[in-house]
Amino acid sequence: MQLLGIHHVAIICSDYAVSRQFYVDLLGLRVLAEHFRPERQSMKCDLALPDGGQIELFSFPNAPPRPSYPEAQGLRHLAFSVADLDACKANLEAQGIAVEAIRVDEYTGQRFTFFADPDGLPLELYELNSNALID
Template identity: 60%
Template sequence: MLQLQAVHHIAIICSDYEKSKRFYTEVLGFTVDREVCREARDSYKLDLSLNGQYVIELFSFPSPPARVSRPEACGLRHIAFKVADVEAAITALNAQGIFPEPIRVDEFTGKKFTFFADPDDLPVELYEI
């Protein structure tokens, strides 16, 4: 059996680099670890961390094709982040002009969660711990 230790990172390709960079840093609070301009590929690569842990590689490419996100397309469904208080997180998002779906309750754990979208309509979940 493969001996995996943890998830290393999540790679996201965005359509508008500056817009997505602002969303992940200023709205979600990620820290920029490294930003690289890859001139030969007309592309940027942004390494982002959360609470000191490397989490996201944000890429830009010229004219990336659209990916079906909803309804429930096959493939990566969403990314999810733990929060201490879903209602407080929603209030913070609302202040940024982002309005998540109504809060749901996980039928198995009884925990609250909600979804909203990043600038490219990638579903993002906030899950209360």
């Protein structure tokens, strides 16, 4: 078996309209498709990442909240690679998004920071420059 990459990451949100606005208007992802699925009473929105990957946003009635702190087993966070971490952090903060202080990865020397989506899902911005490895 040879994996070629990550095709998509699926996110179940508590408020579809708020999360759609966050990922489309704030983070700038392009909508590929958007559908209401009546059999599940669920919205599904496929969002394009610049590298060809996708994020799928879902709404499901009565979905339980995600345990996060202390960190639970399962997906820890979603990391986006960026070229200019300072500019991205400033842009998020200008939009009223709380962003943690920039840290340096002790193994790669790359800079990164965390912020959260509307449901508290941890999102990371990881600055890429030559010889960068993503955690």
